Amino acid sequence: MGDKVKALWRKTSWAWSPESERESSEAIVKNFWLHWFPAKVSRASMDWNYSFWLGTASAALLLILTITGVMLMFFYVPSTERAYGSIKDLEYAVSFGRLLRNQHRWAAEGMVAVVYIHMARVFLTGAYRGTRAINWVVGVILFLSTLFLSFTGYLLPWDQLAFWAITVGTSIAKQAPVVGPTIQFLLLGGHEIGQQTLLRFYVLHVFFLPVFVWVLFAYHMWRVRKDGGLAAIERVRNERAMVPKATPKTKSYSLFGITPGTSVQVMSSTGLEESDQVFSSPNMSRRIALVFLVVFNLTLLAALLFNAPLEGLANPSVTPNPAKAPWYFVWLQELVASTTVRMGGFTVSGALLGGILLPGFLLGVLTLWPWLDRSPLRTEGRWLAPERRRQNATFAVATLVIILLIMVGVYLRGPYWRIYWPGQARPEMPRLY
């Protein structure tokens, strides 16, 4: 029965069936959609526990964001007078508008998280050695672009949350030495957030940044292939090099006739064997379809369960108490607040130290890490290699501290930027009537 169904499926959906493995691999290379991937892929790269398919999940999120984003563009008006109203329309009057906006919102926040976790995976597996270092730098730029994409999108609803989060964010950027005020001026299109800012953020958000990220993503993928696939195969190669192979049955000839012992090739063979690989199609294409489907389902589930935040209309004269940056920048706000020192009437702003110098230092070290990592090459493509224990621990601690600061900023900070523990009453903010 199963065979008959399969045969019927083949008959109705395929005009041609490959006669050999060569033909089937050529069929893939000649197909526009399938030629993205090599004909074969290593089993090590297919392993769930190596990559957790986080890069694929990021790509899935990018695709979801592009599609939902284009749909949102049919309704959104980037004008300070109509932006908020158009979001209200999406929420209340457009068919599936709320679901669409929710999915876009949660996919965007998810992408920031997933891209970071993907980067953490690459770091903890030491997968940035040799020529892969270039792709590491590309990845860091992609992560920053993701943050900036999310940040530019944050302003678009033009509600109080958006307005003041961007106020906090751009005020931190202003503290950069020398270029800070210029950066802020260019971002805002003036000295305060207004129509120009909204238009700039909109154009960046719907055109320049997505195009940039898609192009860089394509390059990222191309580099993965040119680097020979995921770094997981380096582990296989290294292990293989250390295990002597059975003596080949062919004879070895030297200038003086048959030589005793094994041939030179036996120990130096580090290539992947036939048995290490599987055909990309259907194995990898099926897996990618699965990851995309999982990610789509998760974002749809989040969209059904949780509503994207929308507060009152942006009001430049009323600051919410407290005003918070978007969650992925809240740790910077937390650093700025905690490095601000007050002595008598003087206030030394922490914006330069906490908002610029410290994150700038972290980012610089992160970008250059492939060249700073002096651990042996055999650690490449291995999870938590003992030789890299110290750097992995440092990375993990830095990440945990940032997560902790984000948690404090998002959950504990209340009115007047004070800490309120769970269960502790927060002061009731005065109302109009």
Next chain:
Amino acid sequence: MADRNESFEANDFGWLVAMSILFFVLVAVGFWREFSTGWGSYQREFPELLGHYGKTEEARNFRPGIRQIWIPKIGVTDRCITCHLGYEWSSVLPGTIAEPLKPHPMNDLLAKHEFARFGCTPCHGGDGSATTVAGAHQGGKGWDDPMLSRALAARNGITMNEMIQMRCNFCHRHDAATPGMEEINLAKQLFKKKKCVVCHVVEGRGGASGAELTYEGDRSPELLNFAHVHGDRTMFNWNVQHLTQASVVSPGTQMPDFNFQPDESRALTLLLLSWRRLSYPPEYVPDPEVAAAAMQPSPASTVSPAPIATPIAR
């Protein structure tokens, strides 16, 4: 080789099927949510109600869907009538019908302020764009202009009618007195009598020793000091107590204690809160002289049968 491929297929194919099923379930839930709206049930109920009161033709022609009064020039998109379907049927439906299908009571005020020209929220407040009860009546987080309800008015010690007069004054700001706006009329009298402009700037005129009051209604409640205010932490309550005994609410202030009667300080508070930065087009702003003339008792008052203006007798 082939059996090695099978191992991925065996695992992944099952998951693929499971995830596909989940996908269809989630999409189905999405559709169900989209079509099980709160207003849907009212819209099924309403044609039956119309039919019951003899409007079979209208009942038959009733088409379900979101309804709105859209007046771009005053920024009104009021979808209130998606649920409040009976609003303009006061000639047919009795006023005893429960909300939200209850008709809007018809009176002279409404005859002068037609639904099609004003919508709902300019008088009632709330978020007109919303199609959920909570969203429309309370607005979401950070929405500081909730719908004026009897409960909200009672919490502030006034009636809803009195509270709505604050919103009347958005347009009637420059009337010396307006028929039907007793509270605001009283406040305007007091404002003049107590010479508030000696210390406060209003619309560019007045003394500078007090705070400017031109847009007093737009001030953030968070900027006020509630340390010496008893009761609700609302801007309304702050103003009521501050107007009566400024020295208690703001120690060290130059403002004298006027010791107003409670109704007087509430009226003045309504006046202050009505002063907001609004932009109504000129055709919406009434001529102050017309209103003043309407306040004068004259033999021509027989034109309007029911006296909508009660003379200020305080």
